[in-house]
Amino acid sequence: MEQVAPPLASTKPKRRRLSMAQQDGMLGYFLVAPVVICLLILVVYPFFFAIWISFTDRMIGQGGRFIGLANYVYLFNWIDFQATVRNTIVLVVSLQSMKLLLGLGIALLLNQEIRGRQTWRSLILIPWAMPAFVAFITWKLLFYPQGGAFNYILLKTGLAATHVEFLSSKALAMPSVITASFWRGFPFWVISFLAALQNVPQELYEAAAIDGAGPWQRFRNVTVPSIRHVVLVVVLLSTIWTTNSFEAVWLMTQGGPSNATMTFPVLAYFGLQNLRIAEAASVSVSMLPIFGFLAFIVAKLLQED
């Protein structure tokens, strides 16, 4: 710090030097470049490429030509696709409302003064820490007629006279997929809600209690406004993931029986297996408006944090 500038410095030939800020700017681009280049190649380009493919008649191994909206016209008249849209709505609406209501309920329960709260928190995380593919294969076993636990219990207790076909009956396949998805997905909601609940200032509750607010009014006027932001982020993020989740349906039912559990990613995957990639791409891209809307709101909320 005590260095004194050498007296001859000013007589040296002047080289244009970048200012500190400019240097930092250059370094900034340099450091961020690897990630940006990766994402341009692996996400941005494929994203637009998918949209382009969906307007062509491309097959694997041969380039396609532009055919306008023909794939989409085909999709909307295709029964498999119609089933996919219906199933996705049923799946997302019922699964997300279950996770919201029960998730909030469990979070409120764990927020009480109970013994071993930390242990309960760790316990809740088990399904979420388990690899998704393991969770869904295990649930397939639980539901399976031969060797599955649920059928064993039902037959043993006499609640059912014969094997219940949880995964291969049209009526039960979707509820079974939803149950398994709930098991795997709800911890994320509970843990996020719990973190938000613990950040609500205790004084607010006390003040509300002094003003004579009952439990419901405290929940309605203190808890809900305080955790609204987190709840919204969790609902939107999870809706994006749920709509696009492949493992649950693929491992448990492969979309069957007769399309009863078909979802977008599985239908697109079948399209790719049949080498009909233009059709498959249009299946994926048809979710884009909803995904874009959800992602836009989540991005706004997350950047406010």
Place this chain on the structure above:
Amino acid sequence: MLGKLSSRQKAVYYLLLILLAVFILFPVYYMVIVSLKLPKDIYRTPSLLPLNATIQNYVELFTKQNFLQNIRNSLVVAGSATIISVFISCLAAYSLVRLRYRFRDWIGRLILFTYLTPGALLFIPLAVIIAKLQLGNKLEGLIFVYLTFSAPLSTWLMMGYFRSIPADLEEQAMVDGSTRLGALFRIVLPLATPGLIAVSVFTFTGAWNELLYALIFITSPAKQTVPVAVSYLITGDVFRWGLIMAGSVSAAVPVMILYYLGQRFVVQGLATGAVKG
């Protein structure tokens, strides 16, 4: 919340918690006991208890099946994806948090949007691109593709960590003559070690668990990763549940332990939205 609970309320709460515990633990319990049973015990004399327990399934899995090879493949893929992604993400996150330049906000938004972009939207074009690049059926191709989710996730999480480290420390180091990069590697990264560990764990488990891309891009049995190998066990005509569950337990236990270790390093609040699932 508020006030002490009456003993009746308490009883109801604990009853609900016990039900919850059963709901969470029963599938795990069943997975483990079936992995310890032979087919005749699973089908002919089904039971919820681990009767006639044997490690036969594990022995077969690790000796007769390709499972050790699958584990090796998964370790290579998840390990490489983690190292590459955490390294480039640290640089990018530092740049986005500390340095000022044009388009910085746009790049931040790009990373957030790529994090939110689901794999279900990308796997078809990626299949075409990977085939063009001659990376099909290669572990390198899979490592490359895994950057689609690991790079945005690690960058996003590391940005949160770097924000929590005061800028004064590195500025001090730079006043003392260190370069910015020197300050990053000698001051900031050591301070961010808990963050680095957490991000590495999440990236590693994400890559270890990934099924869809691995199913599409890997075609030969010798290159299969663990999720693909286990998922192929359930596509045969006869489901050998004992073997399948032995594979499931073996695949799950290491990453679940890792996940719990990593979880301890997560700063509260950062956890929200941390793990794509």
